[in-house]
Amino acid sequence: MSIDVLMPQLGETVAEGKIVAWLKSEGDEVREGDNLFEIETDKVTMEVQAIAAGRLGEIRVKAGDVAKVGAIVAVIGADSGTAAGKPAIESPKAAPALPPARHEPVAMRSPFEEVSTPREIYGRAKGPQGVRITPLARRLIAQNGLDVEAIAMTVSNAGRGKISQSDVRTALAAAPVAASSTLPPSGGVFQLNIIRKRTGERLQKNWQTIPHVFQAIEVDFTGVEAARTGTKEKFKAATGFSLTYLPFIARAACIALRKFPQINAQLTGDSLALASQINLGIAVDLSHNGLVVPVVRNADDLTLPGLAKAIGRQVDKARGGKLTSDDFADGTYSLSNNGAFGTTFTAPIINAPQVAILSTDAIRLRPAMVETAQGAFVAPRLTGMVGQSFDHRAFDGAYSAAFLSHLKTIIEERDWAAELA
Amino acid sequence: MAELTYRDAVTRAIAQEMERDTKVVFLGEDVAKAGGVFKATVGLYERFGGLRVRDTPISEQAILGAAMGAAMTGLRPIAEIMFSDFAAVCFDFIANEFPKLRYMTAGQLGCPLVVRTGNGGGVRFGAQHSQSIENWTMMIPGLKVVAPSSPVDVIGLMAAAVRDDNPVIFHEHKSLYAVKGEVPEGEIVDTLGTAKILRPGKDATIVALALMVPRALEAAQTLATEHGIDCEVIDVRSLVPLDTNTILSSVAKTGRLFTVEENPRLCGWGAEIASIVADEAFWDLDGPIVRITTPHIPLPAADHLEDLALPNAPRIVERISRVMNGSAR
Amino acid sequence: MASKAKVVSTEHLSNDDIGQDVRLEMFRLQVEIRDCEKRANDLFFQNLIKGTSHLSLGQEAVAAGVATAMQPGDKSFCTYRGHAHTLARGVSMEKVLGELMLRDNGLMRGKGGSMHLTSAEHGVMGSYAIIGAHLPIACGAAWRAQYLGEKDVSVCFFGDGTTNIGAFHEALNFAAVWKLPVVFICENNLYMEYTPIGEVTAVEHPAADRASAYGLERIIIDGNDADAVYRTALQAFAKARSGAGPSLIECLTYRHSGHSRADPAKYRPPGELERWLEKDPIKIYRKRLLEFGASQEQIAAIEAESKRKVDAATEVCKAAPPAPLDQLTADVYADGGWSWRN
Numbered sequence A: 001m002s003i004d005v006l007m008p009q010l011g012e013t014v015a016e017g018k019i020v021a022w023l024k025s026e027g028d029e030v031r032e033g034d035n036l037f038e039i040e041t042d043k044v045t046m047e048v049q050a051i052a053a054g055r056l057g058e059i060r061v062k063a064g065d066v067a068k069v070g071a072i073v074a075v076i077g078a079d080s081g082t083a084a085g086k087p088a089i090e091s092p093k094a095a096p097a098l099p100p101a102r103h104e105p106v107a108m109r110s111p112f113e114e115v116s117t118p119r120e121i122y123g124r125a126k127g128p129q130g131v132r133i134t135p136l137a138r139r140l141i142a143q144n145g146l147d148v149e150a151i152a153m154t155v156s157n158a159g160r161g162k163i164s165q166s167d168v169r170t171a172l173a174a175a176p177v178a179a180s181s182t183l184p185p186s187g188g189v190f191q192l193n194i195i196r197k198r199t200g201e202r203l204q205k206n207w208q209t210i211p212h213v214f215q216a217i218e219v220d221f222t223g224v225e226a227a228r229t230g231t232k233e234k235f236k237a238a239t240g241f242s243l244t245y246l247p248f249i250a251r252a253a254c255i256a257l258r259k260f261p262q263i264n265a266q267l268t269g270d271s272l273a274l275a276s277q278i279n280l281g282i283a284v285d286l287s288h289n290g291l292v293v294p295v296v297r298n299a300d301d302l303t304l305p306g307l308a309k310a311i312g313r314q315v316d317k318a319r320g321g322k323l324t325s326d327d328f329a330d331g332t333y334s335l336s337n338n339g340a341f342g343t344t345f346t347a348p349i350i351n352a353p354q355v356a357i358l359s360t361d362a363i364r365l366r367p368a369m370v371e372t373a374q375g376a377f378v379a380p381r382l383t384g385m386v387g388q389s390f391d392h393r394a395f396d397g398a399y400s401a402a403f404l405s406h407l408k409t410i411i412e413e414r415d416w417a418a419e420l421a
Numbered sequence B: 001m002a003e004l005t006y007r008d009a010v011t012r013a014i015a016q017e018m019e020r021d022t023k024v025v026f027l028g029e030d031v032a033k034a035g036g037v038f039k040a041t042v043g044l045y046e047r048f049g050g051l052r053v054r055d056t057p058i059s060e061q062a063i064l065g066a067a068m069g070a071a072m073t074g075l076r077p078i079a080e081i082m083f084s085d086f087a088a089v090c091f092d093f094i095a096n097e098f099p100k101l102r103y104m105t106a107g108q109l110g111c112p113l114v115v116r117t118g119n120g121g122g123v124r125f126g127a128q129h130s131q132s133i134e135n136w137t138m139m140i141p142g143l144k145v146v147a148p149s150s151p152v153d154v155i156g157l158m159a160a161a162v163r164d165d166n167p168v169i170f171h172e173h174k175s176l177y178a179v180k181g182e183v184p185e186g187e188i189v190d191t192l193g194t195a196k197i198l199r200p201g202k203d204a205t206i207v208a209l210a211l212m213v214p215r216a217l218e219a220a221q222t223l224a225t226e227h228g229i230d231c232e233v234i235d236v237r238s239l240v241p242l243d244t245n246t247i248l249s250s251v252a253k254t255g256r257l258f259t260v261e262e263n264p265r266l267c268g269w270g271a272e273i274a275s276i277v278a279d280e281a282f283w284d285l286d287g288p289i290v291r292i293t294t295p296h297i298p299l300p301a302a303d304h305l306e307d308l309a310l311p312n313a314p315r316i317v318e319r320i321s322r323v324m325n326g327s328a329r
Numbered sequence C: 001m002a003s004k005a006k007v008v009s010t011e012h013l014s015n016d017d018i019g020q021d022v023r024l025e026m027f028r029l030q031v032e033i034r035d036c037e038k039r040a041n042d043l044f045f046q047n048l049i050k051g052t053s054h055l056s057l058g059q060e061a062v063a064a065g066v067a068t069a070m071q072p073g074d075k076s077f078c079t080y081r082g083h084a085h086t087l088a089r090g091v092s093m094e095k096v097l098g099e100l101m102l103r104d105n106g107l108m109r110g111k112g113g114s115m116h117l118t119s120a121e122h123g124v125m126g127s128y129a130i131i132g133a134h135l136p137i138a139c140g141a142a143w144r145a146q147y148l149g150e151k152d153v154s155v156c157f158f159g160d161g162t163t164n165i166g167a168f169h170e171a172l173n174f175a176a177v178w179k180l181p182v183v184f185i186c187e188n189n190l191y192m193e194y195t196p197i198g199e200v201t202a203v204e205h206p207a208a209d210r211a212s213a214y215g216l217e218r219i220i221i222d223g224n225d226a227d228a229v230y231r232t233a234l235q236a237f238a239k240a241r242s243g244a245g246p247s248l249i250e251c252l253t254y255r256h257s258g259h260s261r262a263d264p265a266k267y268r269p270p271g272e273l274e275r276w277l278e279k280d281p282i283k284i285y286r287k288r289l290l291e292f293g294a295s296q297e298q299i300a301a302i303e304a305e306s307k308r309k310v311d312a313a314t315e316v317c318k319a320a321p322p323a324p325l326d327q328l329t330a331d332v333y334a335d336g337g338w339s340w341r342n
Helices: A135-143 A148-157 A165-174 A194-209 A222-239 A246-259 A304-319 A397-413 A416-420 B006-020 B044-048 B060-072 B084-088 B091-104 B134-138 B151-163 B212-227 B244-254 B269-280 B303-309 B313-323 C020-045 C060-069 C083-088 C093-100 C134-148 C160-164 C166-178 C208-214 C226-241 C272-278 C281-291 C296-319 C325-329
Strands: A003-006 A016-022 A035-040 A045-049 A054-059 A066-068 A072-076 A212-220 A265-268 A271-274 A280-282 A333-337 A356-360 A364-372 A375-391 B002-005 B024-028 B053-055 B076-083 B114-119 B144-146 B168-173 B180-183 B196-199 B204-208 B231-235 B238-240 B257-264 B290-294 C075-079 C124-128 C154-159 C182-188 C219-222 C247-252
Touching: A035 A072, A135 A165, A148 A165, A212 A397, A222 A246, A222 A304, A222 A375, A222 A397, A222 A416, A246 A280, A246 A304, A246 A333, A246 A356, A246 A397, A280 A304, A304 A416, A375 A397, B002 B006, B006 B024, B006 B044, B006 B151, B006 B168, B006 B180, B024 B060, B044 B053, B060 B076, B060 B091, B060 C124, B060 C134, B060 C166, B076 B084, B084 B091, B084 B114, B114 B151, B134 B144, B134 B168, B134 B238, B134 B269, B144 B151, B151 B168, B151 B180, B196 B212, B204 B212, B204 B244, B204 B313, B212 B231, B212 B257, B212 B313, B231 B244, B244 B257, B244 B269, B257 B269, B257 B313, B269 B290, B290 B313, C020 C060, C020 C083, C020 C093, C020 C226, C020 C281, C020 C296, C060 C083, C060 C154, C060 C182, C060 C226, C060 C281, C075 C083, C075 C134, C083 C093, C083 C124, C093 C296, C124 C134, C134 C154, C134 C166, C134 C182, C154 C160, C160 C166, C160 C182, C166 C182, C166 C208, C182 C226, C208 C219, C208 C247, C219 C226, C226 C247, C226 C281, C281 C296
Parallel strands: A280 A333, A333 A356, B024 B053, B024 B076, B076 B114, B114 B168, B144 B168, B204 B231, B204 B257, B257 B290, C075 C124, C075 C154, C154 C182, C182 C247, C219 C247
Antiparallel strands: A003 A072, A016 A035, A016 A066, A035 A045, A054 A072, A212 A375, A265 A271, A356 A375, A364 A375, B002 B180, B144 B238, B196 B231
C-alpha cells in the first residue's frame, strides 16, 4: 500500500509552500515520525514528519520548488512510481443549486436571493421629448397599453420634465375606457384592455386545437368545513390570508396527481411527457378585467397551510399587478375556481401545453342522501361540483373519471384537522 | 384603560413575565434596590426578591455572559445594559456569542434571553450616552431587535421578547420614559416582526422607529393640513424580523417612501429598508426614496445643538414637502 | 479494591484514596485523548482536517483528572483547545474527529468546527474561541444552579493567556461576590499563543497570583499528575456544591506541539520540550499504575483498545459525507430557520 505525502496546510491563510530541502532520498526507508523534508512559507519554516513507515518512493516536488497546499510531493510505499492510494482530498464538488430548506413550512426565498427582485422591465427612464418617467409611471403605461409619446407631449407642453403616476392616471381617465372596471353605457363600445386581448388570443388557440372533454363529480365538503371553521380565524390572524376551500382542493389535487401522473403532463407530438414537479396554476380573475394564471411551484412539497399562503400570495400579486414572467412559467396543471357567484359547474378551457384543468364551483348546503346503518336519509350537506376539462388526445374518460373519484375520496375522507395542526 | 408612562410600562412588562414564569430572572447595574437609574424597574426587587432581581457590579461582559450561561441552561433572563452606548463594551456577547451559539452547535444549545437597554438621545448626556444603536444590532445574524414607541408596545413587545426562544435586543428610548399612553388592563402580549400603520394615508409612506414615531405623526398632521400631502405613517417596531409585507404593501399604495431615523446616517436601519423597497418595489416607486436622519456625527451635549441634530417634526415636514414638490396626487 | 474513593485533603493522603478503578479510568482517558489528538495531527497533514486545530498533546492529565472528578449533570466550558475536554466527558472519537473533518457525522455536523466542540447531552456546554468569553458564561450556568437549587457545578477551563483579558477579571469578581458554584481551572502551559506568559503578565503565576484579588485561595498544582488534579478538583467541587463559592486552580503543564497546526513552535528555548517530555503525564501515570498494583497486561490492553478505537473512528469519519447543503441556513433561529423578514 502506498501513501501520498502532501504539502501540508501551514497557516490558516497560506495557499502554497516551498520545499527548502529533502531530508531523505528516494529509496530510503523511513519510519513514522522521521523528518522527511523542510518547507518554507512567508510566515514560517518547519520540518514535516512522515506519517507512515515505508520506502520513500518518487519525489515529485524537488527542493527549491513550490507546490500548492494539498499537492502530492512524494509517495511512500512498496511500489515507488505508482501512486496507488486514493486521493486524500475528499471535498465535495462545486455545490449545485441550493434545494429549498425543508425545515420551513413554505419553500420561500433562497438565502442567496433574500429580496425578490422583479424580472419585468417596463421601459427606460428616459422618455420621448427628453422627459423622464418614474418606474411606477412606466409600469402603468406598459400595463395599460398607453401611448407614452402622447403623455410625454402633454407633460412637456406643460413645461414639466417628468412623467409620474398622476400624469398616467390623467391619461387613463381621458382615454376611451381601457382598463376601468365600470361597464360602458348600453349601446357603447367597450375597448378591450391588453390583458384581455392577449388572453383571448391564447384561449381561442387552445379551444381550437385541443379536443376538450368535460367531466364532473359531486363532492361533499362537510369534513373540510369542519376542519376549516376550527382554524380559519387563527390562520387569518397569523398569516393575513383567508383559509378558503381552494387550498384544500389544491392539496387534494397534488396528492391525486401523484397517483394519476398522465394528468400532470405535457403532450408533444405523439408522446406524453410526465412532469416530475407539480406546479399548480391558479386562475385569478382581475375584477372582470381579464384572467391570469400564476403558478405555485412544487405545490406538492407544501403543507396545507403552506399551500394556502402560497396561493394567497400569488393571488395578491396578481391583483396588485405584480406578477412577473417567472410567475407564469412551468405550470403543469391548473385550478379554476368559479364558485363565487353560485354557479353549479363550469367547463374551463385548458391551459396549453397542460392536458387538463380542474374547475370548482359553488360549495353550498344542498340536500344529499346520507347512508347510515339505519338506512338512507336526506340531510343538508355542504356539496359542490368538482369538474375537469381534459385533452382527449392525452388519455381517456375512464382515466379522468378515476382521478376525479380519487380526488373526491381524498377531499371527503382526509384528516384535514391533522394537516392544520 | 389606564394611562401609564413608558417607564412604568417597562416595570409592568417585566413583572407580568416574572409573575407568569419563575424561570424569568433579571439582572443589571442598580436595577434591584435602586429600581434602575431611569427608575424603570422600581418595585421589582421588593416584589420578586433578591434571588430573582439582582444588582451586579459594573461588569457588562459578566452581565451578558451570565445571562447567556443562565439562558443556555434553563432560565429566561432579562439583562439590562444601562445606556445602549455601553453595548460596545460587551459587544462580543451581542455579536459573537448569543447569536452564533445555536448555529455553531447545530441546534444543541440556544439563548432565550432579552437584553433591554436605554437607547437614543434628547437627554443632554453627551456623545457616549446618547447614541441610537439599533442599527448595530440589526446587522447581526441570529438576533432579534425591537424598539417600542409607546407604553402599550413596551409591554406587548417585552412579553413577546421574553417568550421568544431567541436572543432579543430590546431598545427602550430614554426620551420616551416620561411619555404617557393608554394601556388596557390585563395581560398584553404582542408579536415580534409586525409593524403597525399608525396613520393611514395615500400620498407617501413614512417609516419611523421609537422616538421618531411621534415626530413623524406630528409631521404627517402638518403635511396634511398645510401642504395637502396625506402620509401613511408606519411604526416599524421590529427591525428583525422585519415586516416587509406591511412596508411593501404601503409603498405599492402610495408610490413614495420616506424613513425617519435617529441613528447617524451611514448604515442606519432605513438604508436597509430603502434597499429592499428599491429592489422589490422598484416598479411601484413614483419618486426617489428619501431618508431623514441624524447627521453622521457624534452627538453634542449642548441642548440647542442636540435638538438640531435629531430629526424633528419641522425638519420632516420641510424635507417631505420639498421632495414631493408640494403636490399631492 | 474497586470502590470509588472518598474526598480527603492532601495532607492526609492514605495510600489508595483514589482506588484502582478510578485510576484505570483516568489512564484510559489520557491514552485515548493522546491517540486521538495524534491522529488529528496526522489527518491535518493529510488535508482531511481543514482550517485550524489546537491540540492538547501533553495536557491530558488536566482533562482526565477533572472530568473523572465531575459528576453527570456538571457542566464544562472550555476554550478552542477543547478536544481533550470533550473526549474526557465521554463524547465518542467519531463525533470529535468527524467534526474536525467537517463531516455530517461530526458533533455539530461540521457547522461549528474544531474550536466550538459542544455536546449538550454530555454537559459539554461549548468550546469558545473568543478568549475569556466563556468565563462569565460559566458564571451564568452556575447562577442558574444556585437559583434553582440544583447541585451541579460549572467548570471552566482556560489557558494562562486568558488571565490578562477583561472578561477573566469580571467573571472572577462576579463569581466571588455572588458565591457561585463555579470552578475556574487555568491550564498554564507557559505560552500565551507564541509568547512566553511571563513576558506579558505582571505576576509570576498568571492565575493563582490573581486569586487573592477576588478573595480566593491561591492554588497551584502539578497539572501533569492526574491524581493531583483529581484530588484538587474534588475538593473544589465539594466547596462549590456546599454553597461556599468558586475556586481558581492553576495547573502547571506544557503543550508538546505548537499553539495551532500552523505553529512549529520555534520560539521554545532549546531543551525545554525535552525536559517536559520527561514529565509527560502518560509516562508518569503508567508508572503510577504499576506502583499501585496494576499489571502490564491491563495497561497494554487499554493502550491497544485505544489504538483500535482511533482507527475505527478514523475509518467511519473518512467514509462520512459532508453535511447536506440545506445546513447552510439551518438553526440560525430557534425555529430551525434563518428568515429575518416576511
